Amino acid sequence: MAMKFYQLTATERIKELINLKVISEEDAALLLNGGGLSREVADHMIENGIGLFDLPLGVAQNFMVNGRSVWVPMVIEESSVIAAASNGAKIVAQNGGFTAKADPPRMIGQIQVINVPNPVPAKRNVLRHKQELIAKLNASHPSLINRGGGVLDLSSKIFQKSTAGPMLVFYLTIDVRDAMGANLVNSMLEEIAPDIARLTEGEIRLCILSNYADKRLAHASCTIRPATLAKEEQAGEEVVDRILVAHALAEVDPYRAVTHNKGIMNGVDAVVIATGNDWRAVEAGAHSWACKKGKIRPLSSWTKDSDGNLHGELEIPLAVGIIGGATQVHPLAQICIRMMKIQSSGEMAEIIACVGLAQNLAALRALSTEGIQKGHMALHARQIAIAAGAQGADIDRVAEMMCKEGNIAVDHAKEILRRNEITNS
Ligand code: MEV
Numbered sequence: 001m002a003m004k005f006y007q008l009t010a011t012e013r014i015k016e017l018i019n020l021k022v023i024s025e026e027d028a029a030l031l032l033n034g035g036g037l038s039r040e041v042a043d044h045m046i047e048n049g050i051g052l053f054d055l056p057l058g059v060a061q062n063f064m065v066n067g068r069s070v071w072v073p074m075v076i077e078e079s080s081v082i083a084a085a086s087n088g089a090k091i092v093a094q095n096g097g098f099t100a101k102a103d104p105p106r107m108i109g110q111i112q113v114i115n116v117p118n119p120v121p122a123k124r125n126v127l128r129h130k131q132e133l134i135a136k137l138n139a140s141h142p143s144l145i146n147r148g149g150g151v152l153d154l155s156s157k158i159f160q161k162s163t164a165g166p167m168l169v170f171y172l173t174i175d176v177r178d179a180m181g182a183n184l185v186n187s188m189l190e191e192i193a194p195d196i197a198r199l200t201e202g203e204i205r206l207c208i209l210s211n212y213a214d215k216r217l218a219h220a221s222c223t224i225r226p227a228t229l230a231k232e233e234q235a236g237e238e239v240v241d242r243i244l245v246a247h248a249l250a251e252v253d254p255y256r257a258v259t260h261n262k263g264i265m266n267g268v269d270a271v272v273i274a275t276g277n278d279w280r281a282v283e284a285g286a287h288s289w290a291c292k293k294g295k296i297r298p299l300s301s302w303t304k305d306s307d308g309n310l311h312g313e314l315e316i317p318l319a320v321g322i323i324g325g326a327t328q329v330h331p332l333a334q335i336c337i338r339m340m341k342i343q344s345s346g347e348m349a350e351i352i353a354c355v356g357l358a359q360n361l362a363a364l365r366a367l368s369t370e371g372i373q374k375g376h377m378a379l380h381a382r383q384i385a386i387a388a389g390a391q392g393a394d395i396d397r398v399a400e401m402m403c404k405e406g407n408i409a410v411d412h413a414k415e416i417l418r419r420n421e422i423t424n425s
Helices: 010-019 025-032 039-045 081-093 119-128 130-139 142-146 182-200 236-252 254-274 279-290 331-339 345-367 373-387 393-405 410-424
Strands: 057-065 068-075 099-102 106-114 150-159 167-175 203-209 217-224 300-304 310-317
Touching: 010 025, 025 331, 057 081, 057 331, 057 345, 068 081, 068 254, 068 331, 068 345, 081 217, 081 254, 081 345, 081 373, 099 345, 106 182, 119 130, 119 150, 119 167, 119 182, 130 142, 130 150, 130 182, 167 182, 182 203, 217 345, 236 254, 236 300, 236 310, 236 345, 254 279, 254 310, 254 331, 254 345, 279 310, 300 345, 310 345, 373 393, 373 410, 393 410
Parallel strands: none
Antiparallel strands: 057 068, 099 217, 106 167, 106 203, 150 167, 217 310, 300 310
8 A cells, every 4th residue: 555645764755756746856856855944044134143053843634725735844843743734634625625714915004103293284294294204115116006006095093192102103004915025015114204294394203014904804614514523532523512612712712722733833933934934923913803892812723514514704914925035035934835836925825824714723623522632642653752762663663662651751761762672692
């Protein structure tokens, strides 16, 4: 019987990805040689560099997004995450796959103005010149306009009271196309700042992108027949009900909502990192979005439709790009982006949202049935074995032994290795 993808060695998996035309021969060669950042490039990316820090790169299988099959690159140090994403995606694929849609890539940047003598007329004065200011900014960014992006809006808010007194804030909404957008937005804000200062007679302070990317949401959904969720111990209908109960806890209890969302971010972050994107920005945006009603809520929702199917939805701000920054500089990020065969930042956001939803489905199904530890510990045991010094074939052997003996701990792994040495000596 043919080996399953996860049963292959890493080199065999790479060969399989070439056969499936997921990656090219050149990309494969780079992956086989480590392929990451050179020390020289890394040293130019940050300050005071002293080295490189590797993390495991894997691929999640079984993703069907808007009718297209996708191999999803994931960078993650935690065992089980890729297996869980692939597992969730497999169930969804048996039900026609995910449907996903990304908003146009609109980012918001803000300009803080203080010491404005008359805030209300000052605000009005700026907004009277709105079209002219937008046109000026767009004229100085012709390549963005050519790609279909540009400044869309300029709005304003007066904060009458703050610990630093009244302030006037202007918001630029910019379609940043395929970039994450931070540099573009910040540059535009600084470009327009002198005009704002002149028109308000105020003093400019902060000019900065907002990571609350509420105009750049990605939406993913799936509908799952109960039979495809069945476990050995539970019928599919029961698993649906159990998942709904698990979700209900996240709706009412912040202690659970945070963990529920953390599980979603396991998948989201792994792809965001693999593609060289700013995961802190995505994290900041996602958790704030989860709190938009004044209380943390689950980013996903799970309901039962009138036919008894489980319906899942995820809505998450995703400020991710496929050009600029580390996405372009990091050779592995380039391979990862190519692997997904995407043409735009929006398409990437759609896939990432699906990964978040798949991750959440797998976690809720496991947690609400046999529990998370059974599958988790088997994978975790390999890391424990490595930490104890196991190498090569010993890693799996020690991990298996620890699982069989029901004792997964570094000391125990060392003990098994010692026993082995005695037997072999
Ligand atoms: C662990 O990294 C993630 C989970 O805790 C997510 C969840 O509880 O939904 C398993």
